[in-house]
Amino acid sequence: MSRPPRWPLKIFERFCDPELFDEIGGDLEEMYMQWERTFGARKARRLYIIHAIKFLRPFIFKKRKRYSTNVMTLNHFKVSWRNIKHNTGFASINIVGLSLGLTCAILIYTLISYHLSFDNFHGELSRTYRFVVEEHRQSPEYYSVVPQPLGKAFANDYDFAEKVAPHS
Numbered sequence: 001m002s003r004p005p006r007w008p009l010k011i012f013e014r015f016c017d018p019e020l021f022d023e024i025g026g027d028l029e030e031m032y033m034q035w036e037r038t039f040g041a042r043k044a045r046r047l048y049i050i051h052a053i054k055f056l057r058p059f060i061f062k063k064r065k066r067y068s069t070n071v072m073t074l075n076h077f078k079v080s081w082r083n084i085k086h087n088t089g090f091a092s093i094n095i096v097g098l099s100l101g102l103t104c105a106i107l108i109y110t111l112i113s114y115h116l117s118f119d120n121f122h123g124e125l126s127r128t129y130r131f132v133v134e135e136h137r138q139s140p141e142y143y144s145v146v147p148q149p150l151g152k153a154f155a156n157d158y159d160f161a162e163k164v165a166p167h168s
Contacts, residue, residue: 002041004032008052015056024055127162 009028013021028051035044084091122128131150133143151164 002036004029004048005045008049012052012055028052028055 009025012025012028016024028048031051032044032048035047038044039047118130119125119128130144131146131154133146135141135143155161155164
Protein backbone atom coordinates (compact mmCIF):
# COMPACT_ATOMS: atom_id res chain seq x y z
CA MET A 1 0.00 0.00 0.00
CA SER A 2 1.35 3.43 -0.95
CA ARG A 3 0.71 6.67 0.82
CA PRO A 4 -1.42 9.47 -0.66
CA PRO A 5 0.34 12.62 -1.94
CA ARG A 6 0.97 15.14 0.86
CA TRP A 7 0.72 18.45 -1.03
CA PRO A 8 -3.11 18.45 -1.38
CA LEU A 9 -3.42 17.83 2.34
CA LYS A 10 -0.97 20.66 3.15
CA ILE A 11 -2.97 23.08 1.00
CA PHE A 12 -6.16 21.84 2.60
CA GLU A 13 -4.63 22.25 6.09
CA ARG A 14 -3.70 25.86 5.35
CA PHE A 15 -7.25 26.90 4.54
CA CYS A 16 -9.29 24.50 6.67
CA ASP A 17 -10.61 25.17 10.15
CA PRO A 18 -8.39 23.23 12.63
CA GLU A 19 -11.43 21.59 14.25
CA LEU A 20 -12.50 20.09 10.91
CA PHE A 21 -9.06 19.29 9.46
CA ASP A 22 -8.34 16.12 11.46
CA GLU A 23 -11.72 14.60 10.68
CA ILE A 24 -11.75 15.45 6.97
CA GLY A 25 -8.06 14.57 6.49
CA GLY A 26 -8.63 11.17 8.11
CA ASP A 27 -11.67 10.52 5.92
CA LEU A 28 -9.66 11.42 2.79
CA GLU A 29 -6.90 8.98 3.75
CA GLU A 30 -9.43 6.18 4.37
CA MET A 31 -11.05 6.89 1.01
CA TYR A 32 -7.58 6.78 -0.65
CA MET A 33 -6.88 3.35 0.81
CA GLN A 34 -10.25 2.07 -0.42
CA TRP A 35 -9.68 3.54 -3.92
CA GLU A 36 -6.20 2.06 -4.08
CA ARG A 37 -7.57 -1.42 -3.36
CA THR A 38 -10.38 -0.92 -5.88
CA PHE A 39 -8.83 1.10 -8.74
CA GLY A 40 -5.07 1.04 -8.22
CA ALA A 41 -2.53 3.63 -6.97
CA ARG A 42 -2.58 5.94 -10.00
CA LYS A 43 -6.36 6.44 -10.13
CA ALA A 44 -6.50 6.60 -6.31
CA ARG A 45 -4.02 9.53 -6.32
CA ARG A 46 -6.05 11.35 -8.94
CA LEU A 47 -9.32 10.83 -7.01
CA TYR A 48 -7.58 11.88 -3.79
CA ILE A 49 -6.43 15.18 -5.33
CA ILE A 50 -9.84 15.87 -6.88
CA HIS A 51 -11.70 15.20 -3.63
CA ALA A 52 -9.23 17.26 -1.58
CA ILE A 53 -9.90 20.22 -3.89
CA LYS A 54 -13.67 19.62 -3.76
CA PHE A 55 -13.57 19.81 0.04
CA LEU A 56 -12.38 23.43 -0.14
CA ARG A 57 -15.83 24.92 0.40
CA PRO A 58 -16.57 28.27 2.07
CA PHE A 59 -17.93 26.66 5.25
CA ILE A 60 -14.66 24.77 5.75
CA PHE A 61 -12.40 27.86 5.65
CA LYS A 62 -10.79 29.13 8.82
CA LYS A 63 -12.84 31.68 10.65
CA ARG A 64 -11.04 34.95 11.16
CA LYS A 65 -12.19 37.07 14.07
CA ARG A 66 -11.51 40.36 12.35
CA TYR A 67 -13.52 39.33 9.30
CA SER A 68 -16.52 38.13 11.31
CA THR A 69 -16.49 41.25 13.50
CA ASN A 70 -16.38 43.54 10.46
CA VAL A 71 -19.19 41.61 8.80
CA MET A 72 -21.27 41.78 11.96
CA THR A 73 -20.68 45.53 12.31
CA LEU A 74 -21.54 46.07 8.66
CA ASN A 75 -24.70 44.03 9.17
CA HIS A 76 -25.70 46.23 12.15
CA PHE A 77 -25.27 49.36 10.03
CA LYS A 78 -27.33 47.87 7.21
CA VAL A 79 -30.17 46.92 9.55
CA SER A 80 -30.05 50.35 11.21
CA TRP A 81 -30.14 52.12 7.85
CA ARG A 82 -33.11 50.03 6.72
CA ASN A 83 -34.99 50.81 9.94
CA ILE A 84 -34.26 54.53 9.56
CA LYS A 85 -35.53 54.49 5.97
CA HIS A 86 -38.62 52.48 6.90
CA ASN A 87 -39.58 54.53 10.00
CA THR A 88 -38.37 58.02 9.09
CA GLY A 89 -40.62 59.94 11.50
CA PHE A 90 -39.88 57.75 14.49
CA ALA A 91 -36.16 57.64 13.66
CA SER A 92 -35.93 61.41 13.26
CA ILE A 93 -37.60 61.94 16.66
CA ASN A 94 -35.14 59.51 18.24
CA ILE A 95 -32.12 61.08 16.53
CA VAL A 96 -33.16 64.64 17.48
CA GLY A 97 -33.84 63.55 21.06
CA LEU A 98 -30.51 61.80 21.33
CA SER A 99 -28.60 64.75 19.90
CA LEU A 100 -30.40 67.22 22.22
CA GLY A 101 -29.72 65.00 25.22
CA LEU A 102 -26.04 64.68 24.40
CA THR A 103 -25.76 68.42 23.73
CA CYS A 104 -27.39 69.28 27.07
CA ALA A 105 -25.17 66.82 28.92
CA ILE A 106 -22.02 68.28 27.33
CA LEU A 107 -23.13 71.85 28.09
CA ILE A 108 -23.94 71.03 31.72
CA TYR A 109 -20.59 69.28 32.13
CA THR A 110 -18.75 72.25 30.59
CA LEU A 111 -20.59 74.75 32.77
CA ILE A 112 -19.99 72.82 35.99
CA SER A 113 -16.33 72.14 35.24
CA TYR A 114 -15.85 75.84 34.46
CA HIS A 115 -17.39 76.95 37.76
CA LEU A 116 -15.51 74.34 39.76
CA SER A 117 -12.18 75.37 38.23
CA PHE A 118 -11.86 78.62 40.22
CA ASP A 119 -9.47 78.85 43.18
CA ASN A 120 -8.49 75.18 43.17
CA PHE A 121 -5.03 76.04 44.46
CA HIS A 122 -6.32 76.82 48.00
CA GLY A 123 -5.99 74.13 50.65
CA GLU A 124 -9.45 74.55 52.16
CA LEU A 125 -11.82 74.75 49.21
CA SER A 126 -14.95 74.21 51.29
CA ARG A 127 -14.15 77.36 53.30
CA THR A 128 -13.34 79.60 50.33
CA TYR A 129 -15.84 82.13 48.94
CA ARG A 130 -15.64 84.14 45.75
CA PHE A 131 -17.41 87.42 45.10
CA VAL A 132 -18.57 88.49 41.67
CA VAL A 133 -19.82 91.91 40.63
CA GLU A 134 -22.80 92.02 38.32
CA GLU A 135 -23.07 95.13 36.14
CA HIS A 136 -26.16 95.97 34.12
CA ARG A 137 -25.55 98.09 31.05
CA GLN A 138 -26.86 96.87 27.72
CA SER A 139 -26.63 93.29 28.96
CA PRO A 140 -25.59 91.90 32.35
CA GLU A 141 -21.83 91.51 32.74
CA TYR A 142 -19.95 89.72 35.52
CA TYR A 143 -16.53 90.59 36.94
CA SER A 144 -14.51 88.82 39.58
CA VAL A 145 -12.95 92.12 40.68
CA VAL A 146 -14.82 93.74 43.59
CA PRO A 147 -14.31 97.11 45.30
CA GLN A 148 -11.50 97.22 47.91
CA PRO A 149 -13.70 98.10 50.92
CA LEU A 150 -15.90 95.02 50.36
CA GLY A 151 -13.26 92.67 51.78
CA LYS A 152 -12.94 94.67 55.03
CA ALA A 153 -16.73 95.01 55.37
CA PHE A 154 -17.19 91.27 54.82
CA ALA A 155 -14.54 90.41 57.45
CA ASN A 156 -16.16 92.79 59.99
CA ASP A 157 -19.78 91.76 59.37
CA TYR A 158 -19.47 87.97 59.21
CA ASP A 159 -17.93 85.79 61.92
CA PHE A 160 -16.98 82.91 59.63
CA ALA A 161 -14.68 85.14 57.55
CA GLU A 162 -11.30 84.23 59.07
CA LYS A 163 -9.12 85.79 56.33
CA VAL A 164 -9.91 88.04 53.39
CA ALA A 165 -7.63 88.23 50.36
CA PRO A 166 -8.12 91.09 47.93
CA HIS A 167 -8.33 90.06 44.32
CA SER A 168 -6.74 92.48 41.92
